[in-house]
Amino acid sequence: MGPGRNIRTHASRATLASALALSALPVPTLATPAAQSRAPPAPPDAASAMKMARDAQRAFEHVRRRNFPRGPLVNPRCGEGIGRFCLIEGWDDDDWEPVPEDPEVVEERHVLIAVLDSAARIIPGDEWLTGQRVAYRLEAGRGEEALTLLEACRAERAWCAGLTGFVLQESGRYAEAEEAFERALGRMTDEERCGWTELGPVLDGRTRGRYERFGCGSPPRRAVERSFWHLSDPLWLVPGMERRSEHLARRVRAALQADAASPWGMRWGDDLTEITLRFGWPAGWERARRRFVGSRTDEIVWSHRLPGAQRFTVLQLGPAEDEPLWALDEPEGRTSWAPAFGEVADLPHQVAGFRREGRRFVVAAFTWPDSLPSCDLESGLFLADAHGVTASRTGRGGGPLAVAEARGFVPATLVGVEARCAKGPGAARARVPLAAGHPQLSDILLLDAGGDSPATLSEALARARGDRSARAGETLAVYWEWYGSPAPASALRVTISLAREGKGFWRRALEWSGLASDGTEQAGIRWLEPATSPAAEGRTVELGLPMLDEGRYRLTLQVVSPTHGAAESSAEIEIKE
Structure with missing residues (x-):
């Protein structure tokens, strides 16, 4: 894929505002008659159809860039460089809100979808066309239409399943997304599967080096991956391992962009893949002027994360036999996400361990934070080790919870107390070490x-x-x-x-x-x-x-x-x- 048409020539780096998260701005869900009438007729052969589709995709991204909102004059300080990009130090995206897209962008996206559909009638099983038809429908708020399209998907089976997981994840249907991604991984070769599940970009340098010493698909590497996703899961109360399915959705996004024109107007590369895997797809872009010494300025592009994106966990490897350890609320975490159930707050709580029939019996009580909306609650108490939940009890309302340690399991080392609104956003959690306790005293x-x-x-x-x-x-x-x-x-x-x-x-x-x-x-x-x-x-x-x-x-x-x-x-x- 060649670069987009509007590559900046003055700025040495595009610039990211803090971390990024994947979101689509609200737009109309149906193509307008004008968009339908502007779609060209189907070309006579596959080569012409593909050229028409790629030209239309590049043209749309040119229109998108041209209509980026204008931001203020800035003098950003680069906190972390990732290839051609910067994560900006001290930039608070929580103060930023997405603005509605320019009507021209909305209209041109519908035109693009019509062109892609026209080309797909000539080349129905092409993976690039299938992916772009799904991605732009999702951007346009036409997720259900994308799922219907994928029911008749004629591309490679693993790619079809991966795209289905991508749409379900972006729709907040996390358990279904996880199932779709498992189907996709099951249809891949061992080498492909290793590439999709590889954790390197989201690990810190020391941990990444130790992780990558393990062979692809080896038991130690799989154990690290299980621990990472288990401990990164924002809420064990929500069915599925939604943070892992988010990572796989980001893999799909990177694959979609690898051979397509990008909103940044530059060739896709390893830096953009890493940024996407760590922080997700931007919630929006802005153009701004950057001030240099004196009166010199040039133009840069900001891309913003969705407000509320959180860094949930950084995995570290312990010194003994590379056992995984957990660390919560790490401010320097390398990856973040803004889930559909909203920002996860700290949950005031108390936990105590007792003994029953030779097993630990753990009880917990909590207080729903005043900062969150009043609502009907779902709650859960979880005992876990580094590899998964070993025992749990869920309930409704704000009452105390109790759970007995499961027989035959390695003793739990972590206890989680969680609550969320049964309907709508609002969630809070606490995860604390579970001490062994004294055999004679609770x-x-x-x-x-x-x-x-x-x-x-x-x-x-x-x-x-x-x-x-x-x-x-x-x-x-x-x-x-x-x-x-x-x-x-x-x-x-x-x-x-x-x-x-x-x-x-x-x-x-x-x-x-x-x-x-x-x-x-x-x-x-x-x-x-x-x-x-x-x-x-x-x-x-x-x-x-x-x-x-x-x-x-x-x-x-x-x-x-x-x-x-x-x-x-x-x-x-x-x-x-």
């Missing part, structure tokens, strides 16, 4: 104070707080369970203390109503509890917080048994005014 579960003290976990869950925060001076309750076998006539020595997180000293004593009334500063409180209670019986104590400064504190529970020694459990709490 985690701490924070409860609302008042009423009878819960003696069982089910009673405690009904009063569980939605997160681990409290106000200075507030009274709250702490629930835990002891699993050690009691010794005759023995007692447990219980200590609860509070320390300022990150400090090397005890911050202030807890003042317990009825337990410590002298008001003196202590490291905590201590009492003896009979060890004759049945195993796994719950204990609850209410505590009144003093007027502490705002900040993070460590609440620590220590239980000393004559037969089992000392066991300790702790939780971070945030004190608010």
